[in-house]
Amino acid sequence: MELRFDQPVHQSLFQPTFNLELCDGCGECALQCTFNEIKIEQRGDRKIPTANRRACGACHRCEVTCPRHAIYIEEKPLALRKHGVWKANDVKRVHQQAGSGAVNLTGFGSDSELPVYWDRLVFNACQVTNPAIDPQREPMETITTLGRKARSKQEFQPGKNRSKLIRLNMPVVFAPMSYGSISLNLQKALARVASEKGLLWYSGEGGLHEELYPFSDHAVLQVASGRFGISPQYLQKALAYQIKIGQGAKPGIGGHLPGEKVLPGISETRMIPEGSDAISPAPQHDIYSIEDLRLLIYAIKEASDYKPLCVKIAAVHNAPAIASGIVRAGADMIYIDGYRGGSGATPSIVRDNVGIPVELALAAIDQRLRSEGIRNQASIICAGGFRSSADIMKAIALGADAVAIGTAALIACGCHGCQRCHSGKCPWGITTNDPEISKRLDPEWAYIRIKNLVEGWHHEIKELMGLNGIYDIASFRGNRLILRGVGLSEKELSILGISHAGE
Amino acid sequence: MCGIAGLISTKKIPENGARIKKGIQLMNDRGNGLGAGYAVYGIYPEYKDFYALHIMGSTKAAMEEARGFIARHFEIAFESEIPVWNKKIKDHPFFNVFFAMPRPSLEERLPGEETDSDYVVSKCMQLNKTVSGAYVCSSGMNMGVFKGVGTPLDIYDFFRLDEYSGYSWLAHNRFPTNTPGWWGGAHPFNMLEWSIVHNGEISSYGINRRYLESFGYFCQLQTDSEAVAYLIDLLIRRHGLSITEATTVLAPPYWSTIDRIADQEEQEALMFLRTTYEQAMLNGPFAILTAFKGGMFSLTDNTKLRPMTAASHNGYTYYASEISSLYEMEDNIKDVIMPRAGQPIITRFETETACA
Numbered sequence: 050m051e052l053r054f055d056q057p058v059h060q061s062l063f064q065p066t067f068n069l070e071l072c073d074g075c076g077e078c079a080l081q082c083t084f085n086e087i088k089i090e091q092r093g094d095r096k097i098p099t100a101n102r103r104a105c106g107a108c109h110r111c112e113v114t115c116p117r118h119a120i121y122i123e124e125k126p127l128a129l130r131k132h133g134v135w136k137a138n139d140v141k142r143v144h145q146q147a148g149s150g151a152v153n154l155t156g157f158g159s160d161s162e163l164p165v166y167w168d169r170l171v172f173n174a175c176q177v178t179n180p181a182i183d184p185q186r187e188p189m190e191t192i193t194t195l196g197r198k199a200r201s202k203q204e205f206q207p208g209k210n211r212s213k214l215i216r217l218n219m220p221v222v223f224a225p226m227s228y229g230s231i232s233l234n235l236q237k238a239l240a241r242v243a244s245e246k247g248l249l250w251y252s253g254e255g256g257l258h259e260e261l262y263p264f265s266d267h268a269v270l271q272v273a274s275g276r277f278g279i280s281p282q283y284l285q286k287a288l289a290y291q292i293k294i295g296q297g298a299k300p301g302i303g304g305h306l307p308g309e310k311v312l313p314g315i316s317e318t319r320m321i322p323e324g325s326d327a328i329s330p331a332p333q334h335d336i337y338s339i340e341d342l343r344l345l346i347y348a349i350k351e352a353s354d355y356k357p358l359c360v361k362i363a364a365v366h367n368a369p370a371i372a373s374g375i376v377r378a379g380a381d382m383i384y385i386d387g388y389r390g391g392s393g394a395t396p397s398i399v400r401d402n403v404g405i406p407v408e409l410a411l412a413a414i415d416q417r418l419r420s421e422g423i424r425n426q427a428s429i430i431c432a433g434g435f436r437s438s439a440d441i442m443k444a445i446a447l448g449a450d451a452v453a454i455g456t457a458a459l460i461a462c463g464c465h466g467c468q469r470c471h472s473g474k475c476p477w478g479i480t481t482n483d484p485e486i487s488k489r490l491d492p493e494w495a496y497i498r499i500k501n502l503v504e505g506w507h508h509e510i511k512e513l514m515g516l517n518g519i520y521d522i523a524s525f526r527g528n529r530l531i532l533r534g535v536g537l538s539e540k541e542l543s544i545l546g547i548s549h550a551g552e
Numbered sequence: 553m554c555g556i557a558g559l560i561s562t563k564k565i566p567e568n569g570a571r572i573k574k575g576i577q578l579m580n581d582r583g584n585g586l587g588a589g590y591a592v593y594g595i596y597p598e599y600k601d602f603y604a605l606h607i608m609g610s611t612k613a614a615m616e617e618a619r620g621f622i623a624r625h626f627e628i629a630f631e632s633e634i635p636v637w638n639k640k641i642k643d644h645p646f647f648n649v650f651f652a653m654p655r656p657s658l659e660e661r662l663p664g665e666e667t668d669s670d671y672v673v674s675k676c677m678q679l680n681k682t683v684s685g686a687y688v689c690s691s692g693m694n695m696g697v698f699k700g701v702g703t704p705l706d707i708y709d710f711f712r713l714d715e716y717s718g719y720s721w722l723a724h725n726r727f728p729t730n731t732p733g734w735w736g737g738a739h740p741f742n743m744l745e746w747s748i749v750h751n752g753e754i755s756s757y758g759i760n761r762r763y764l765e766s767f768g769y770f771c772q773l774q775t776d777s778e779a780v781a782y783l784i785d786l787l788i789r790r791h792g793l794s795i796t797e798a799t800t801v802l803a804p805p806y807w808s809t810i811d812r813i814a815d816q817e818e819q820e821a822l823m824f825l826r827t828t829y830e831q832a833m834l835n836g837p838f839a840i841l842t843a844f845k846g847g848m849f850s851l852t853d854n855t856k857l858r859p860m861t862a863a864s865h866n867g868y869t870y871y872a873s874e875i876s877s878l879y880e881m882e883d884n885i886k887d888v889i890m891p892r893a894g895q896p897i898i899t900r901f902e903t904e905t906a907c908a
Contacts, residue, residue, distance in 0.1 A: 178553075178729040179753040179836055180857060187855065192807045199828040201791040207817060214827055419766045425828075446758075518755040518837075520854065521804075523830035530758030 061086070063107040064125045065100045071119035072097065078111035078120060083474040083486055087111060106467035110476035142397070155397040156470040158298055158389040158434045158456060165389070166408035166541075167440045170532050171550060175518040182520055184511035191219040191510055191522045193451055195249075195428040196289075196357040197381040215289060215357055218247035219507050220445055220522060224432050224455030225271055225291065225361070227255025229306045229315040229327065230393040230470070231480050232487040235462060238495035240264035246503055251291060251453070254304060254329060256318035257283055269359060272349060274303055275329030277319040284352040289382070291359040292345060294333070297386030297433045299395040300363030300404045304329035307394070310473040312482050343378035350379070357381040359430070364388070364410035365403075369417035376418060376427040383427050384453070385410055389434025391456040393480060394471035407433040408447065412545045415448025415527060438509035447545065448527040461502040462495045554739070554751040555582030555704075555725035556860070558841045558871035559881055560848045562902045565867070566594055569713035569721060575881040576704040576723035579874055582751075586733030587726030588707040589699025591740040591747035591843055592718035596694050602629050602651035603672050603744075606689040606696050607679075608735060609646045614685030619648070621683055625675050626652035634698075634711065641702055641710050645735050647689075649696065664768055669744055669789060673768070676743070680772040687773065690742035692845070697747055699724075699738035707738075719901075722843045724749035731775045741773070741781040745845040748784065750777035751873060752838030752858045763831035780840055783832050788844075795898055799851045801829040802840075803894040806854070841871050847900035856893035863888045869899040 065078070065087060074096030079087045084104035089096050098120075105122065112120045129137050145153055175181040182189065194214040199205065223239045230253065237260060243250040244267045251269045252261075256278015261268070265286040272279060273293035284290070295301065306315075306327035316323040336342050346358050359382035360375045362368065372383050387407025388400060411431045418424040431444045432453035441452045460466070463477040470480040478489030510522075519525050533550040534542050542549055557575035561567070569590065576588070596604050605622060609615030622628060634647035654671045665671040676688040690697035695718075698711040704725050708714075724739035731737055740747040754760065757776035760783060764771065767790070769782040780802075787798040804826050813819040837857030841850045850871050852860045862871045863878045863885040870878045875888050891897050 175755070179755060188806050188808065190807050194827045194830075199824070202793055202797070202825070202828065203791065204828075205821070205824050207820065419762060422766050424766065518753075519835045521830075521833060521835060523833055524756030524759060524835035526759060527762055527831065528756060528758035529762070 060102050060125070061105040062124065062126055063105040063122050064102050065098075065105055065111055065120050066123050067098050067100075068119045068121075069097060071117045073117055074098070075116065078115055081110045081114050081476065083110075083476045084469075084472075106469050107465065108467040108469075108476045109465045152396045153398065154394055154471060155400060156391070156393055156395070156468040157466060158391045159400045161388075161401040163406060166406055166537075166545070167436075167443050169535050169537055170443045170545075170547070171535060172439075172442070172446075172513060172517065173531050173533070174516045179518045181518055182515040184508070184515045187515070187520065189511040189515060189520055191507065191514075193217045193220040193522060195382055195430070195450055197427065198425045200422075200425050213357070215249065216247070217249060217451060219503075219510060220449070220451040220526075221441065221503065221506070222249040222269070222430060222451055222453045223251060223458060224390065224453035225251035225253035225269075225293070226455055227253030227271075227306070228258050228261075228318055229255045229310055229482065231459070232478055232482050232490055233258055233260065233314060234487060234490045234492040235459075235479055235495055237261060237264075238462070238492050238499055239458060240268065241496050242499045242503060243267040246500065248503070249288070252287075254278075254293060255306075255315070256320070257286065258314065258318045262286065271361075272345075273329055274331070274333040275327060277321065277327060277329075280320075281352070284349065285354070287353070287356065289357040289359060290349050290353055291361055291384065292333070292342070292349070292380075293361045294336070294342075295361065295363035295365070295386070296392065297363045297388045297390035297404060297407065298392035298400045300365055300388075300399070301331060302396070302399060303331045305394055307471060307473065310482065312484075315482060339374045339378055342375065346379045359384050361386060364405050364407045364433070366405060368405070368410040369413045372414040373417055373421055373423070376423050380427055382430055382450075383414065384430045384432060385414060386453075387431075387433025390432050391434075391459070392470075407431060408444075409541075409544050411444060411449055412447045416546060438506040438513065441506065442510060442513045442525065443532065445522065445526050446528055446531045448529075450526065457502065458499050461498045462490060553582050553727045554749075554873075555579035555877075556749050556751050556839060556841050556871065556873045557723040557877055557881070558721065558749075558843065558848055558850070560720045560843070560869050560899050560901075561867060562847075562869065562899065563867050564594065564719040564901055564903065566717040566719045568715070568717055569708060571881045572721040572723045573704065573708050573713070575870070575872055575877045576725050578877045578880045579725055579872070580703065582727060582873060583703065583725035584727045585703045585706075586728050587699070587701055587724075587738035588704040589697060589724050589726075589738045589740050589749075590708070590711070590713060591690065591695065591697045591722040591742065591749075592713070592716055593695040593720035593843060593845065594718040595696055595716045596651070599629060599651040600694040602653055603691055603693055604696055605650040605652055605676075605691050606634065606698075607648050607650065608687045608689050609648070610685035612646060614683065615646045615648060617683050618679060618686035619650075621675075621679050621686075622650050622652060625655055626650070627655050628652050635715070636710050637712050638710065641700070641706055644700065644710070672744060673785065677768065677770050677772075681770060687736045689736075690740075690747065692742060692745040692747070695745070695747070695843075695845070697740050697742045699740060700735045701733055701738065720843050720848060722747055722749050722841060722848075729753070734774070736773045737775040739777060740843075741775075741778045743769075743781045743785040744789065746781055746784045746788075747843045748777065748781045748840055750780055750838060750840050752840075752853070753836050754779065754834055754838060755836035756834055759831050760834065780834070784842060787829070787832065795849055796896065797825060799849070799894075799896040801825055801832050802834050803851055803854050804833055805894070839873065847898065849896050849898040850891065851896045852891060852893055854894045856891075860897075861888055861890055862897045864899075867902075869897075871897070
């Protein structure tokens with residue numbers, strides 16, 4: 050007999066618990082669980098559900114759909130003796146790895162205990178000398194333009210300026226999530242909201258499915274290291290293009306769509322065989338230097354009739370210098386992604402230890418581009434674990450032109466953060482394209498949920514502007530006097546370019 | 553809350569400060585004695601082609617250091633202490649005026665200092681930054697800024713403005729709120745020919761200041777209004793915007809208004825200004841009065857949360873926060889102009905050819 054003492058393989062951390070007084074044995078829970086955690090057993094004249102305790106990941110699908118409200122999920126970790134260094138996660142990781150001999154994979158953004166600077170920043174508000182503005186009664190504008198802007202009026206060329214900039218109704222875009230990593234239904238819902246609300250949606254590295262063609266005028270299509278789904282037509286359709294160099298949750302490593310998720314539609318859109326792993330290499334193999342990046346930027350611009358071009362990088366130590374190089378290489382937008390940004394599948398050792406907090410990277414990049422006098426040449430889009438409109442506006446005040454939201458949109462559509470996106474069995478139909486499971490996500494419902502979230506945040510964004518006496522988001526952007534830090538060191542404050550509360 | 557008054561003779565008939573003093577004094581309730589100031593144009597006809605650098609030094613030593621700095625970088629035609637009457641205000645900084653011309657030939661100048669004006673801006677910034685305790689109050693030709701901590705009457709008497717003769721006057725009565733009341737923080741703020749007085753608070757100051765830094769302007773005077781003087785210099789002198797274009801940048805039409813404009817060319821031009829200069833836009837309540845060598849113009853914010861009125865009479869235009877102040881300066885005014893939100897009122901000297 051193999052000796053196994055570790056929890057994760059044989060025993061899941063969670064377990065559905067059934068209230069048998071309420072349960073009528075309808076069996077819905079067993080149907081809903083895509084991980085086969087729940088079985089229905091015949092006991093006497095009664096059918097009752099039982100839990101395997103093998104696979105429950107706390108997705109709450111059974112609990113939420115149970116018509117009798119007879120289920121709740123319990124946390125069932127081994128009661129480890131408390132230790133300041135060897136915490137439960139550390140023990141678990143060693144157990145798991147000693148069992149598998151492999152790299153531990155995880156999904157979602159980093160949950161490490163490194164500081165979330167958004168939580169240490171607070172806003173100012175008008176009192177007496179400066180009237181706050183009531184967004185219910187006064188005009189309040191959040192229109193944001195992205196792309197390469199002029200430095201002075203001397204660059205004005207009548208008739209030629211109109212089409213160059215991308216105009217958003219609010220400083221929000223949907224982060225790149227590929228068709229394959231998420232379901233087509235969800236991508237369609239995101240694209241619909243983006244089109245209707247005047248935002249952008251990023252395709253991720255999954256090509257562009259035919260059903261999304263109607264929304265391509267709000268799309269930023271990606272060219273990543275795997276070059277999946279790229280065709281001459283692809284390079285003509287979008288509003289803008291994005292070269293992906295790095296991703297916050299896994300800087301320096303490539304992407305991986307497991308073969309289980311490469312189903313017929315995906316295979317066709319990505320132009321790869323069904324069931325084959327879609328592996329994107331770590332670097333783009335035609336970009337080994339900044340001058341190579343410049344070549345690719347201009348190659349895509351040539352192919353796309355000079356649509357705006359965005360370069361996505363992860364927040365790493367040298368991000369400001371890299372960003373400066375990217376702008377000088379011809380990019381019109383820089384997309385900076387932090388480690389709290391979601392991922393379908395990433396080694397936890399990378400996710401939790403590589404890269405710098407995106408708040409610091411953003412502040413440093415904005416300041417660097419300003420000092421070099423090239424801030425006008427590119428817009429900055431900041432991404433990586435934005436949870437609320439307050440996080441968004443803190444990033445705007447630090448200097449971001451717009452903010453990308455990904456995880457928040459998934460949560461809006463029912464995601465409970467069980468972090469098994471890579472399995473292809475997402476019980477909420479969000480990160481799967483299995484025809485049976487993905488139909489659980491009603492595209493109409495998803496569209497309404499995401500639309501509601503965006504509208505709610507839009508109201509809150511206007512509130513935050515109004516209470517600071519600002520009617521136009523351009524005066525909020527990069528306006529670091531609006532922010533104060535609480536409990537931050539001199540060094541952190543100086544990098545963020547803000548004062549401490551009380552100063 | 554602050555009070556603003558302005559007076560300009562379009563025929564350039566000089567007068568002393570008696571009338572502007574009356575105008576600003578009437579609005580004593582708009583200040584609290586922690587700041588007042590005046591800008592006067594046409595006061596140095598004998599040195600009209602030299603930059604008249606009004607320097608404030610908190611100590612004699614700071615003034616000496618400033619003199620050294622100026623002598624290194626400029627040819628000084630004449631210098632003198634600015635005459636003051638310090639019987640009432642006893643604790644005050646020192647004020648000197650230097651009539652100066654840039655010294656180095658073009659080859660020796662740093663990048664961004666190619667024109668004389670750019671050179672003066674650059675050196676003023678450098679002086680404010682590096683000479684501790686010394687600040688440039690004004691740097692234009694044939695004009696000067698006189699300002700400090702006190703009531704409008706205190707400052708008027710202190711600088712003996714009865715004895716000056718100018719054809720264009722600005723006055724300010726300060727009620728400092730978010731920033732300290734100190735001599736350098738009093739209005740007007742000046743850069744080269746541009747002097748501004750401001751009533752309000754600029755919520756966009758944080759980004760306006762950072763925007764200016766990328767063009768070599770550094771705000772050192774702890775007051776948001778300072779940024780406006782530099783913005784106007786940047787927009788009009790360096791980037792060549794007309795006055796109306798500059799005021800469109802500072803108080804732009806709403807996007808919803810721009811979207812309704814039928815004329816495509818006009819719409820495109822407005823969008824260009826809006827996107828190119830979005831960091832120069834002023835948010836928050838403001839009324840600003842700007843004097844320059846070609847005239848004077850006022851501007852209010854987009855929702856007109858601060859007052860501004862004006863009236864023309866007999867070759868003069870008067871500006872003030874309150875209508876009563878207009879009548880205090882000229883009793884025979886017939887029609888008072890009350891500008892709409894964001895609408896500038898521009899007055900030019902008759903002898904000047906239109907530059908906007």
